[in-house]
Amino acid sequence: MTSSSESIDRSRLWWAAIKLPLYSVAVMPIWLGTAVAIAKTGRGHWWPFGLFLTAAVLILAWLNLSNDVFDAETGIDRHKYHSVVNLTGKKQLIFWLSNLCLLLGLLGIAAISWLQQDGTVLGLVLLCCALGYSYQGPPFRLGYLGLGEPICFICFGPLAIAAAYYSQVQTFSASIWPVAILNGLTTTLILFCSHFHQVADDLAAGKRSPVVRLGTARSAQLVYGACGLFYGVLVASVLWGLLPWPTLLALSSLPWAIYLCQRMAQFHSVPEQIKNSKFIAVQLHFWSSLLLGLGYLL
Ligand SMILES: C/C(=C\COP(=O)(O)OP(=O)(O)O)CCC[C@H](C)CCC[C@H](C)CCCC(C)C
């Protein structure tokens, strides 16, 4: 291979390692919690929004860098050339870099709690981080038992959205439930789809992800079920008056859902064809959550 094609390959691997589009999973709960708060109170507070957004991105960087470190320890990422640990060969450095991201992220959240003289937001985010650690870190590694998806739903659904809402208005409200369920569902779908192409490596490392447990064919049917549930909850919530009707804008994300379902149904057992399916799910998550929040503000 020539040195220029080697460097193109390397930059491709770095791009895959950074996973930039995935960072929308950190942004959307803050956007949604804030949008519901603005719709309810008529005003938004921009400093907790900005601080929370920055902190959430740093926490997601911690989650992903430490995931590469912990996965390097179990050997499950042997064939994952875009693992930051495999790319740099510096596990200790990445470990400390991930801890620095976590520390800075938590300092941002602590600043919100300190300025509001109320530890609730910090408590909720600490709980998310503890659950995030339990997904991948020793001695728990709950993701290896197939518990990643429920943890993901709880963290990116009710917990993160309640924390973002609380950071705006310093009270809780049952009105966050529909957006918490909808954002939790699409974020969890991203994680679920990310497991299809990894079945062989997961089996070899003893990781019983939901896709390993169910098999790829039944898992592909579950993708249909999850999308159906998402649009069912959306429409039912609008009909019951739990969501304002402009949130039906989120129905415009339907083409991404159809594309995802069809691709999973056709290629569920062909890793090469579905290795990027999580990024289709990211598009579904991004557009549906963006439009849900916009629907609240209109
Ligand atoms: C790191 C995650 C998935 C990667 O999984 P896997 O090891 O299977 O994949 P690769 O090695 O191939 O990349 C995501 C796991 C999510 C976790 C279950 C829940 C995390 C909670 C967060 C800490 C919540 C942060 C909320 C924020 C908005 C304040």
Ligand SMILES: O=C(O)C1=CC(=O)c2ccccc2C1=O
């Ligand atoms: O690398 C991944 O596959 C994921 C990383 C990540 O941070 C995340 C967060 C929320 C849901 C899914 C995922 C991933 O799949």
